[in-house]
Amino acid sequence: MHRLMVKGVTKIFKIGSHSNHGVLSRTLSIISGKERRKKITVLQDVSFKVDAGECVGLIGSNGAGKSTLMRILADIYPKTSGQIRVNGNLVPLIGLGNGFLIRLTMRDNIYLMGSLFNMSRRKIQEDFRSMVEFAELEDYVDTKLFQFSEGMKQRLAFSIAVHSCPDILLLDEVFEVGDNKFRKKSSTKIKELVEGGVSVILISHELWMIEKHCERTIWLRNGRVYRDGRTKEIVDQYRNTN
Numbered sequence: 001m002h003r004l005m006v007k008g009v010t011k012i013f014k015i016g017s018h019s020n021h022g023v024l025s026r027t028l029s030i031i032s033g034k035e036r037r038k039k040i041t042v043l044q045d046v047s048f049k050v051d052a053g054e055c056v057g058l059i060g061s062n063g064a065g066k067s068t069l070m071r072i073l074a075d076i077y078p079k080t081s082g083q084i085r086v087n088g089n090l091v092p093l094i095g096l097g098n099g100f101l102i103r104l105t106m107r108d109n110i111y112l113m114g115s116l117f118n119m120s121r122r123k124i125q126e127d128f129r130s131m132v133e134f135a136e137l138e139d140y141v142d143t144k145l146f147q148f149s150e151g152m153k154q155r156l157a158f159s160i161a162v163h164s165c166p167d168i169l170l171l172d173e174v175f176e177v178g179d180n181k182f183r184k185k186s187s188t189k190i191k192e193l194v195e196g197g198v199s200v201i202l203i204s205h206e207l208w209m210i211e212k213h214c215e216r217t218i219w220l221r222n223g224r225v226y227r228d229g230r231t232k233e234i235v236d237q238y239r240n241t242n
């Protein structure tokens with residue numbers, strides 16, 4: 001059985017095209033139902049499958065639709081059409097912020113984020129120390145998150161995610177802010193998880209990370225799967241055309 005099956009997924013966003021008009025005409029157009037909204041197709045007929053223990057790279061230039069695809073897989077955005085089947089605990093780490101509440105302490109955020117990643121209260125309690133230690137944030141347990149740097153938040157998010165027993169881990173540009181030491185540590189952790197059977201989808205502009213971890217890479221271009229195959233060939237081709 002596949003861990004993840006994506007079949008013919010299409011996403012159309014409707015975006016407002018009345019920004020130059022005044023408030024009155026905008027309101028009238030909404031009330032009259034004649035609001036002019038432009039449709040943009042961000043993903044078109046995207047299909048692929050991911051097996052247990054597979055680490056798949058997802059590359060493509062800015063705006064290709066990578067993050068939208070991750071958000072659809074994580075149930076943050078609805079898809080317009082197509083099918084998605086997820087077998088197991090899917091844990092998404094998408095972009096900066098990652099859903100933390102910056103007015104709460106790190107302790108509270110660990111409970112919040114842990115439960116969003118399907119950890120039980122007991123499991124969070126058991127793993128609390130280990131999560132804090134992995135993120136190297138022992139001195140900040142009762143500090144509010146607005147006092148954290150982006151790197152600290154990212155380390156925390158990654159640490160909670162890897163403790164949450166994911167079956168499928170979605171990593172969207174999470175290494176772009178961290179320092180080299182944490183990148184190496186995370187890299188070792190990803191290897192460990194994949195060897196243990198976790199499926200990972202890795203979006204990164206750090207192509208070395210993709211080359212290191214992923215035997216297979218999917219290249220999204222204008223919302224379509226342009227290539228899906230061996231990382232070495234695809235990343236080489238990607239480098240030559242970007």
Ligand SMILES: Nc1ncnc2c1ncn2[C@@H]1O[C@H](COP(=O)(O)OP(=O)(O)O)[C@@H](O)[C@H]1O
Nearest residue numbers: 013015042060061062063064065066067068069
């Ligand atoms: N919530 C949204 N509403 C409208 N358009 C969006 C939204 N999110 C993303 N887009 C558009 O979808 C396209 C793909 O964006 P994204 O998935 O973020 O690409 P990538 O992660 O590959 O850089 C872009 O043109 C972006 O403007």
Ligand SMILES: [Mg+2]
Nearest residue numbers: 066067068172
């Ligand atoms: Mg993105």
